[in-house]
Amino acid sequence: MSLSVKHLLGIKELNREDIEQIFLTADNFKQVLQRPIKRVPTLRDTTVVNLFFENSTRTRLSFELAEKRLSADTINFAVSNSSVSKGETLIDTVNNILAMKVDMVVMRHSASGAPWFLSQHVDASIINAGDGTNEHPTQALLDAYSIREKLGDLKGKHITIVGDIMHSRVALSNIFCLNKLGAEVTVSGPPTLIPKHIEALGVRVEYNLKKALEWCDVANVLRIQLERQHKPLFSTLREYALYYGVNKQMLDSLGKEILIMHPGPINRGVEINSDVADSKQSIILDQVENGVAIRMAVIYLLSGKRDMGD
Amino acid sequence: MLVLIRKARIVDPQSEFNGKIVDLLIEHGLIKTIAASLDVKAEQVIDIPGLHISPGWVDVFADYREPGFEHKETIESGLNAAAAGGFTNVLLGPNTQPALSTKSSIQYVAQKAKGHIVSLHPMGAITQNTDGKDLAEMMDMHTYGALAFTDGWKPVQNAGLMLKALEYVRSFKGTVIQIPLDNALSAGGLMHEGPISTSLGMAGIPALAETLMVHRDIELLRYTNSKLHISGVSTAQSLELIKKAKSEGLALSCSVTPYHLALTDEALHSYNSVYKVSPPLRSESDRQALIAGLADGTIDCIASHHRPQEWDAKAREFEYASDGMNVQENAFSIIWNAVGKQLSLEKLVQLLSINPRKIFGLPDAVIAEKNKLDFTIFTPGEKSTLSEANIKSMSRNNPFIGKELNGKVLGIINQTNVYLNQ
Numbered sequence: 001m002s003l004s005v006k007h008l009l010g011i012k013e014l015n016r017e018d019i020e021q022i023f024l025t026a027d028n029f030k031q032v033l034q035r036p037i038k039r040v041p042t043l044r045d046t047t048v049v050n051l052f053f054e055n056s057t058r059t060r061l062s063f064e065l066a067e068k069r070l071s072a073d074t075i076n077f078a079v080s081n082s083s084v085s086k087g088e089t090l091i092d093t094v095n096n097i098l099a100m101k102v103d104m105v106v107m108r109h110s111a112s113g114a115p116w117f118l119s120q121h122v123d124a125s126i127i128n129a130g131d132g133t134n135e136h137p138t139q140a141l142l143d144a145y146s147i148r149e150k151l152g153d154l155k156g157k158h159i160t161i162v163g164d165i166m167h168s169r170v171a172l173s174n175i176f177c178l179n180k181l182g183a184e185v186t187v188s189g190p191p192t193l194i195p196k197h198i199e200a201l202g203v204r205v206e207y208n209l210k211k212a213l214e215w216c217d218v219a220n221v222l223r224i225q226l227e228r229q230h231k232p233l234f235s236t237l238r239e240y241a242l243y244y245g246v247n248k249q250m251l252d253s254l255g256k257e258i259l260i261m262h263p264g265p266i267n268r269g270v271e272i273n274s275d276v277a278d279s280k281q282s283i284i285l286d287q288v289e290n291g292v293a294i295r296m297a298v299i300y301l302l303s304g305k306r307d308m309g310d
Numbered sequence: 311m312l313v314l315i316r317k318a319r320i321v322d323p324q325s326e327f328n329g330k331i332v333d334l335l336i337e338h339g340l341i342k343t344i345a346a347s348l349d350v351k352a353e354q355v356i357d358i359p360g361l362h363i364s365p366g367w368v369d370v371f372a373d374y375r376e377p378g379f380e381h382k383e384t385i386e387s388g389l390n391a392a393a394a395g396g397f398t399n400v401l402l403g404p405n406t407q408p409a410l411s412t413k414s415s416i417q418y419v420a421q422k423a424k425g426h427i428v429s430l431h432p433m434g435a436i437t438q439n440t441d442g443k444d445l446a447e448m449m450d451m452h453t454y455g456a457l458a459f460t461d462g463w464k465p466v467q468n469a470g471l472m473l474k475a476l477e478y479v480r481s482f483k484g485t486v487i488q489i490p491l492d493n494a495l496s497a498g499g500l501m502h503e504g505p506i507s508t509s510l511g512m513a514g515i516p517a518l519a520e521t522l523m524v525h526r527d528i529e530l531l532r533y534t535n536s537k538l539h540i541s542g543v544s545t546a547q548s549l550e551l552i553k554k555a556k557s558e559g560l561a562l563s564c565s566v567t568p569y570h571l572a573l574t575d576e577a578l579h580s581y582n583s584v585y586k587v588s589p590p591l592r593s594e595s596d597r598q599a600l601i602a603g604l605a606d607g608t609i610d611c612i613a614s615h616h617r618p619q620e621w622d623a624k625a626r627e628f629e630y631a632s633d634g635m636n637v638q639e640n641a642f643s644i645i646w647n648a649v650g651k652q653l654s655l656e657k658l659v660q661l662l663s664i665n666p667r668k669i670f671g672l673p674d675a676v677i678a679e680k681n682k683l684d685f686t687i688f689t690p691g692e693k694s695t696l697s698e699a700n701i702k703s704m705s706r707n708n709p710f711i712g713k714e715l716n717g718k719v720l721g722i723i724n725q726t727n728v729y730l731n732q
Contacts, residue, residue, distance in 0.1 A: 012509070090627060111627035112500070112511045113581030120580075121625075132629065134511025172511050196516075200505030 001025070003301050007126040009115045010135035011176035019180060023145055025297035026290070028308055033069065033293060042305055043072035049097050051107040052129070053079045053090075053114075058264055058288070059129050059139075063106050066295035075102070090114065091121045098124055104299065107131075125302045133167050139263055140173030142294040144181055146287045147218055150259055155182035160212045162244060163222030163271055164193045166233070170222060170263045175201050188212035189244055192233040209244050213251070218259040221246050221272050241270050248275040259283055312337050313728055314352035318687070321364040321659045325677040328656070334363070334677075339726040341681050354728065358720060360691045364659040365675035366398025366684040366724055368666035370565050371487070371541045371613035372638055373462070376422065377415075378407025383618040383704050385422040385430065388638075390702040391616070392428045393729045395639045396686040396719035399672055400428055403462040404435040405617075411435035411446040413454045420455050427727045431457040431670070436475045436486060440464050445471070445478060452482045457670055458539065460487035463588055463633070467493055469526055476536035485537040485670065489615075490523035490548070491515075491589060500629060502575040502590045510578060512628070515590050517545040524548040528555045531562060539669065540564040541613045544589040546599035553608045563669045565613035566600050568641045572648035573597075577709070583624050583631030584709045587615070601649050604661060611666040612645065614638040618705030636707045640696040642688065644710055646717035655690055662686075687720040694718035700732065 003018045011019075032040055048067045052060055060076070067074040077097065094105060105126045107115055112132030119126050130136040148154055159178050165171045165187045178185050179202050186204040187194055194205055206212040213219055224240065234240055246260065260272070260282045268274050277284060300308065315334040320327040333348040334341060343350075374388030375381075383391075392400045402419060404410035410419065416432050423430035434456035435446045448459050459479060465488050466472040476486055496519040501507050503514020524540060528551055531538045543549060543564045555562050569587060574594045577585045585591060603609040617634025624631050637644060645658065663686075667674060675684035695714045698706065721730035 089622070089625070091625065109627065111629035112513075113629075114627040116581040117583075117627050120582075132511060133513065169511060172509075195508045195514075196503065197505045197508040197514075201509055 001301060001306070002304065006302070007115065007119050008137050008298055008302060009119060009126065009128050011137045011140050011173045011180070012135065014180070016180050019141065019144070019177065022141055022294065022297045022301060023148065025301060025308070026145055026293040029296040030290070030293040039069050039071060040308065041071045042300060042308060043067070043070040043303055046104065046303055047073040047075070047102045048104045048106060048299065049102045050074060050076045051094070051097070051105055052077065053107070053109045054130070056108055056129070059108065062288070062291040063129060063295050066292050066299060069292065070296055070299060072299070090118060094118060094122050098122060104303065127298060127302065130169050132169065133172070134169050135173045136169040137173050138291070138295050138298060139170050140177040141298070142287055142291045143174055143220060143261060143263070144177050145294055146261065146283055146290050147259070149286065149290070150283060151217060154178065157183045157218065158186070158216040159183050159218045159220060160186045160188055160216035161220045161222065162188045162209065162212065162246065164224055165189055165198060165222070166193045166195050167225055168222050174220060175203055186212050186215055190234050190240070209246070210250060210253070213258065214254055216258055218261060219246065220261040223263065223265065224267055224271050237270055245269070245271055245273060246276050247273040248279065251276060251281065257281055261287060264288070311354065312350070312352040313354045313356065314348060314350055315361070315363065315687070316355065316357040318361050318363040320677050321362050321655050322677045323656055323660065324664065324674070327677060336683060336723065339683050341677070341679055341683065344677070344679055356687070356730070358689065360689040361687055361720065362655070362690060363677065363685050363687050365663040365677065365686070366722060367396050367642070367662040367686045368399040368401070368611070368672065369397045369614045369616070369638060369641070370401045370539070370611045370666050370670065371403055372400050372616035373403045373405045373618065373634070375406060375618065377418065381704070382620050385419060386426070387702060387704045388616070388618070389423060389426045389428040389430060391639045393722055394702045394719065394731055395614070395641050396688055396722055397638065398428060398684050398686060398722050398724040400430050401457055401670065402430055402432045403460065404433055404440060405462045409435050409440045410456070411438050411440065413447065413450045416451050416454050416456050427722065427724050427729050429724065431455070433458045433460050433487065435459065436461045436466055437471065442466055442468065442471065445474060448478055448484065449481060452484055458485040458487050460489070460541070463489060465489055465491050465523065469530065472527065473530050473534060476530055476534040476538065480534070480536050483537070485539055487539045487541050488523070488527055489541045489589065490520050490527060492519045492523045495519035495522065500586070501578050502592045504575060504593055506575045506578060510581070512578070517547060517592065517596070520545050520589055521547040521551065524551050528552070528560065528562065531555070531560050537561040542567045542570065542589055542615050543600070543609065544570050544592045544596060546596050549599055549603045549608050556608065563610040564608070565611040566604070566609050567613055567615040568637050568644040569635050570597065570600055572644050581628045583626065583628050584635070584707055586628060586631050586633055587635050588633045601652055604649065604653055605657065610661065610669060612641065612661050614641045618703055619707045620705055624707050634707060635709070636703050636705045637710065639701060639703060640694070640708070640710055640715065642719050643694050643715035643717045646690060647715040650690070650716055683723045683725060685723045687723065689718045689720060690716070692718040
């Protein structure tokens with residue numbers, strides 16, 4: 001078992017078979033995670049570095065847990081305690097870590113394409129844990145995996161992604177992943193947060209949230225990332241919450257029950273209300289749980305090991 | 311010294327020998343004789359099959375980085391690259407530290423270039439230290455040899471200031487050069503905005519960021535009745551505006567870079583920073599419009615936008631890597647390879663030599679007896695490969711290194727000297 005790629009740089013480079021293989025592998029690991037001893041010895045001779053050039057709590061924890069449950073040795077590197085602040089280049093930083101016999105790199109970086117750049121300069125396998133406004137492939141995989149768990153095959157399913165599509169690597173990876181699995185995608189949000197050329201990626205655009213929700217089986221509600229906006233892209237959070245916040249009243253008016261997802265962390269009362277986030281339609285915590293199994297599957301498949309240890 | 315060039319095909323629409331294959335005898339900086347066949351003993355004989363000769367080529371925008379950034383390019387290494395690329399005349403951008411915005415810095419670079427086979431023409435900054443705030447001493451710089459005025463990679467954003475600059479240079483019939491980009495529209499952008507930037511998750515620089523400034527500057531030009539050159543035009547819409555303004559009789563001209571003729575935003579798929587340039591590589595339809603603009607005369611000249619960067623400045627995450635491509639040395643081959651099927655050689659010589667000489671007031675270089683030497687020799691029918699080992703520039707940020715391209719530059723003959731590539 002292996003993937004068609006050496007690195008997981010983005011969903012763009014994966015084919016459908018890769019994605020399905022990751023899902024099947026994750027199914028196995030998800031079973032492991034239900035056992036009293038939630039650990040397999042598969043990667044006990046492997047060392048993985050989690051390189052986070054940008055703040056992250058949940059993604060880093062999820063990766064670290066996935067590595068530990070595969071029995072890999074893990075080291076963590078965060079920009080706040082690194083030599084990057086002293087002017088060291090990315091290649092130097094990574095080569096220094098690899099010189100200590102590290103086998104795989106999980107990297108989050110604020111620059112789009114940074115994992116691509118790194119993959120051209122180092123030998124180790126690289127897993128992209130989010131690069132700039134480009135991709136967040138493991139998030140898209142766990143999102144699609146969570147939908148599959150609830151609704152079965154994604155072919156023909158309608159998914160609406162709501163919010164800041166312009167600055168969201170989650171949106172971009174989700175679009176690629178869902179398209180490859182045969183689902184249909186609509187994006188919804190204020191026009192200033194929707195890239196001008198997004199339709200070229202094979203998605204629909206619907207500025208009216210209610211219509212976008214009426215169309216879909218699943219709504220993936222994105223976080224408003226105020227820290228990513230260089231320009232004034234909408235008026236106020238109040239207006240955003242009024243016109244693009246998902247609340248229970250709106251969901252009840254749809255005449256059908258749709259699934260609600262969110263990649264976290266949630267801004268309650270902005271893009272999603274508590275009465276939605278905590279409702280039985282919400283699969284937000286399932287996403288978090290599945291994240292570990294998906295990341296175990298990706299790390300395992302890229303490690304080149306043949307024994308899942310289960 | 312007597313030099314004989316044998317069986318040269320003349321490419322010079324202004325010469326009576328245009329299109330003919332002749333022998334040329336040169337001595338003491340002049341063409342002594344041109345004839346179908348010369349039987350003379352010369353100290354140096356250049357006899358290369360397929361040799362063409364044209365008036366010397368002019369690069370209307372190049373950056374050498376002395377003073378301030380000598381690790382990227384010195385004036386000497388830059389001029390050596392120009393000679394290898396077939397350019398006898400180079401207009402130098404003010405992108406130095408300090409910027410070329412005073413008489414003394416103009417004199418400094420002119421002094422550094424003295425004695426080199428390539429003639430260097432520094433351009434002064436429009437604003438003091440290219441800060442975009444106050445006008446620089448353009449009259450004084452003009453007096454001491456600044457050929458035109460530009461803030462280079464920092465186009466003048468303030469319309470009022472640009473208007474004053476265009477008015478100011480009228481006192482000496484000067485030309486203002488702009489590489490148009492509206493910073494408010496391009497802010498944060500890393501590449502051309504379109505389906506490819508969207509799929510790569512990179513912030514886009516819309517074509518509008520260029521077009522809007524071209525439109526503004528044309529109106530300022532109309533108002534001031536001055537002279538303006540748009541360097542490195544990259545979008546189809548800009549060309550339409552320029553074409554219309556030229557037809558209305560404005561003193562407007564423009565140039566294009568070799569890489570905008572050869573490459574598009576498709577090259578960005580691997581996030582390779584060697585393709586990070588300003589203005590950005592545009593779409594295929596823009597590229598086709600540029601090629602059409604060469605043929606129909608909308609585009610007047612070629613600007614290499616030679617912008618050397620050391621390895622470290624490019625071997626970084628795309629967002630943090632420096633802008634620019636270092637293509638002066640194989641500019642001709644890049645262009646000829648990209649557009650050779652659509653463009654006649656005569657037309658290309660017009661763009662490389664005859665038009666820029668007229669626009670910027672450089673002496674003519676007609677191939678005729680008793681004329682001064684200022685010529686480029688080349689073999690358009692031969693292929694060439696710029697290898698890392700042969701490169702004259704101090705920098706290597708050129709994606710065409712190691713690629714076999716159509717067309718080869720043999721060298722230049724300028725002032726009293728002959729330079730031949732190995």
